[in-house]
Amino acid sequence: MSIDKSEVQKIALLARLAIGDEDITSISKELTDIVELIKTMNSVDTTDIEPLAHPLELFSRLRTDEVTETDQRENFQANSAETKDGYYLVPKVIE
Numbered sequence: 001m002s003i004d005k006s007e008v009q010k011i012a013l014l015a016r017l018a019i020g021d022e023d024i025t026s027i028s029k030e031l032t033d034i035v036e037l038i039k040t041m042n043s044v045d046t047t048d049i050e051p052l053a054h055p056l057e058l059f060s061r062l063r064t065d066e067v068t069e070t071d072q073r074e075n076f077q078a079n080s081a082e083t084k085d086g087y088y089l090v091p092k093v094i095e
Contacts, residue, residue: 001039003031 008028012019019027073086082089 001032001035003028003035 005024005028008019008024008031011017011031077083077086077088080088
């Protein structure tokens with residue numbers, strides 16, 4: 001499938017791109033090459049291929065999400081001037 005000058009101009013209009021007349025020929029060739037590549041990729045038999053989330057077999061090196069510290073909220077809030085229901089009470093800043 002070849003993409004001609006009028007199709008490139010239509011695509012440019014829809015995409016709101018300003019393309020000069022001198023660039024239309026090269027863009028037409030590049031778009032035609034892209035379409036041909038897609039056709040080639042679509043022709044490959046992938047029936048036995050399992051979909052991947054990532055092309056490399058990577059494993060997360062992050063630690064597991066486990067609680068490692070004890071709840072010390074009461075100790076921390078003991079030093080506060082005012083608390084209510086586990087929250088710190090502060091003066092109103094914005095009226």
